[in-house]
Amino acid sequence: VLHNGAVTDHDDQGLTLARIRSAEERLAGIAHRTPVLTSATLDAEVDGTVLLKAEMFQRGGSFKFRGAYSRMTLLDLAERDRGVVAYSSGNHGGAVALAARLMGIPAVVVVPATGSAAKLAAIAGYGAQLHTYDPATERREEVAAAIAAERNLTIIRPFDDYDIMAGQGTVGVELAGQAGPDGLDQVLVPVGGGGLASGVATAIKALLPDTAVIGVEPAAADDTRQSRLAGHRVTIPPPVTIADGLLAEQPGELTFAVTSRLLDDVVTVSEEAIADAMRFCFARLKIVAEPSAAVPLAALRSGVVSGSGRRTAVVLSGGNIDPATFAAIVSAPQAATA
């Protein structure tokens, strides 16, 4: 079905470079082309060249705006009038709320009653209506589906939607351009539901076919690694990790099909390595990385992935974190000195 010439997520062409390029066009002048940062200290530490794609400087503070906004530009006028619903207490909720505000669309975001006050305030601050549910007794997808059915809203899914994946893939298109004539040996990307990883892998494999793309998960939330080993999607117990953007209990259906095919490897990092990478960003790079964003940098700095003699790009996916949580992590005794 085509609306206004736009491709819906029900077609069968899947996730392609063309679809990512189309998302890029719809984001032009709206989303930021985020910078690539470098650090002589980091290069010396890993004995290679590291390019840091700084998505904390994206609108809304994370890459999630790319998928949310580019997906929502595909809504037809009637759908825009009726509005959208999303389920997320974190960056996707904030991104949908921000995109909705920019487009003048009503938005409902389904959030856990137990969510962080700061994050819920940020979503509400963009003007979205918060709808709370009890995570002990309700499933957020079902709550959102009921609201969507009752009020005839369009659900904006967090990752398992080809147009969301294509929007996140614009990170990879930009990175391929920013890598310069020497290209890249490898790209490290965090894996939660798999939207960012599938989008970046699709873009990179199309534009830089010799570049390895490696997914990184917290060891405590390794649903994609386990699914990859099993050869099918497995569900893990609710993960406990500081990387609150990577709490998926199983990969998405569409995303897993892409990451299974395109990721060269999926590796894991410890909680302490994640915190240490956040402290490095603070003390050395002077940027705020949320735990999920520090996950691939942790893999590189802890040696889980070697950067020696290589050109490595690391996707720092966002910088949204509760001030008290950030304060506790950077001032921990193990903190690197400034």
Place this chain on the structure above:
Amino acid sequence: VLHNGAVTDHDDQGLTLARIRSAEERLAGIAHRTPVLTSATLDAEVDGTVLLKAEMFQRGGSFKFRGAYSRMTLLDLAERDRGVVAYSSGNHGGAVALAARLMGIPAVVVVPATGSAAKLAAIAGYGAQLHTYDPATERREEVAAAIAAERNLTIIRPFDDYDIMAGQGTVGVELAGQAGPDGLDQVLVPVGGGGLASGVATAIKALLPDTAVIGVEPAAADDTRQSRLAGHRVTIPPPVTIADGLLAEQPGELTFAVTSRLLDDVVTVSEEAIADAMRFCFARLKIVAEPSAAVPLAALRSGVVSGSGRRTAVVLSGGNIDPATFAAIVSAPQAATA
């Protein structure tokens, strides 16, 4: 006196655009051309356009590297062999230590025995020799002068040296270029000893003569404002402010002559406005600003300087701060939400 064709700081040509351009040439390929950041949130808040010159991304984490390195390239071979001495527990000490390491020059940094362990460790980490003094009974300038005389070292002064001022002025030259065809209505710069302010004012007034340059001090460390009002340099009691890079008790002799002539105004901000600007940098911009760097942003955000309908550049001078201090400030109850 000319060494190797370089201009010393004993000539009478003072601080000129040519001198700043010369410093810029000596820094090329060594210092970073730091980015200018923008924020839709900040623009909306001040009802204008704000360009943030992000010197926390400079080598060593602050603008001080520009002055230190460019000054030290003027040393002749014999002076380089003998080495340098600086007095500072903060960014100037770190910058001299880093420049010395890059140039293969021995460096002594005179630091208070009471200094922050993290900052002293950072200076020592660059390979400089630390020489402690007791701030209750000794003056750091005299301690450094005695070491310089005894060991025949060159003193690298923190601000009152035309070549240090010229090095810091490269911030202004870059900013003028980054401002684009619309130019700038005003530039806000922090004032401590006055090295950065005099350099930036000299560059901006030469390149963008219609642009106002406004110095900003903590209200608790307003030696330059008081000196300006008195028409001569006055000494204030030892200031107490979180802006530990702006603790000067009186302006420099050379710097005050320049800032008196070129700054359009000198204004002050409260401690709470400084902390608030730091929290804004953390929560909204996702960058680490040290208190001194947040001072001019505080002037703009608190309305001490109006940005309404104007194009304002703000120099964020650095991002070096003890993790515990940063944690306490960003997690204070007044913190802005992410």
